Amino acid sequence: MRDNLTFKEIEHFLACPRKYYMDLSSTPLEGYEDLENECRELMNMKFAVEKPVMSTSVFGRRFISTPAAVVPHGDKWKLVIRKFAKRFKPKYALEASYHGYIFSNAGFMVSTVVVETPHFSKETDWRDNVPQLFSTLEAITLVESGDEPPAVPVPLCKTCTHVIRCTRDLVEQGSLSAIHGIGRKTILKLAESGIENLSDIVKCDHTPPSLSKEVFEILKIKATSLVENREYVFRELPELKHGVYLDIETHTTHGFDYLFGILDSDEYIPFFSSSLEEEEEVFDKVLTLLEKTEGPIYHYCGYEPSRFKELASLFKVDQNLYEKIRKRFVDVYAILKKHIALPLFTYSLKSVARYLDFEWRTSLNGMKSSRYFDEWLHTHDDSLLNLLLMYNEDDDRATKKIVEWLMHLS
Missing domain, CATH: 3.30.420.10 (Ribonuclease H-like superfamily/Ribonuclease H)
Incomplete structure (x- = not known):
């Protein structure tokens, strides 16, 4: 279990619990204590702080907050989170709760959190998402202390270093989601014909009525490629020249x-x-x-x-x-x-x-x-x-x- 976490690690967990688990050995932030002490000194003197650092203990570990800025707001404090997105994303509300809770629990009560981007500025009430925040922190603790989460294809897979291992795990499960380009509707159509795993599709000697012959043949070749762990050329390659x-x-x-x-x-x-x-x-x-x-x-x-x-x-x-x-x-x-x-x-x-x-x-x-x-x-x-x-x-x-x-x- 990591000794401390930042919101970046929570984002990683939400994107893919399995990758989070597999990367457990990494250390999110070291030497934060000195930065936090400096931040506390400045805030005690009612100064605004750029790139502040604050932490608090939840579920027996330190959670570290690193928003873009903290600014006096009456007798309380306003936190600023800076992003680049064109639209407000739901995870920003969770991040606002994360930073708001940590600063408030550390003795610096937060009145509001503002999310700023080049395209918009939105004020949020960080208290609204505290229940979701605690559910997420609890889920992280359970994952860390349990077995490795199952492989599930997500957008993050495209750049992940674990993709080959996760592919092999999906193949061992017989999961149809291991087939490149397959969608939920196609998986349901296959299920209607009694095809529920990779072995079923490899052994199938007829085309399901809900799919075209060409589509099914390519799916079958892809499934065979996965099961045999080798590539297949299913259509003649064009001549490629040096360029x-x-x-x-x-x-x-x-x-x-x-x-x-x-x-x-x-x-x-x-x-x-x-x-x-x-x-x-x-x-x-x-x-x-x-x-x-x-x-x-x-x-x-x-x-x-x-x-x-x-x-x-x-x-x-x-x-x-x-x-x-x-x-x-x-x-x-x-x-x-x-x-x-x-x-x-x-x-x-x-x-x-x-x-x-x-x-x-x-x-x-x-x-x-x-x-x-x-x-x-x-x-x-x-x-x-x-x-x-x-x-x-x-x-x-x-x-x-x-x-x-x-x-x-x-």
């Missing part, structure tokens, strides 16, 4: 792409922009480089070509140049989806590349990298920038790893 690899990092809050990473002949070439005003110049440099290269422009999923279309229109790029580049785009994910059955329940870049033994050098993902970039905008810390470049380069190299594997298969 370049493209990956874009975007900061949705600021509304621009801050990093275009290109891998050409094993050389990583980054194009970085620190502001919206620089994006047009950077995009022009990207187009100039791509125009000089030959072969396909490989990317993973559909963001890159759709973003190029938007930027080409926004910056009035020569139509002939844009069309020349557009025709070279090749979506690696689309190839996998249409031609390959993998023993994975998610075909995300990180999942497939890890299946091929590729390892990222950082623990970043899209959301975390966006936060790092935002922090870099305020600090210009070179170590943050280096991590972002490393993460982007690894995405390019992971895509290349998959393409070279597909070339070998074909």
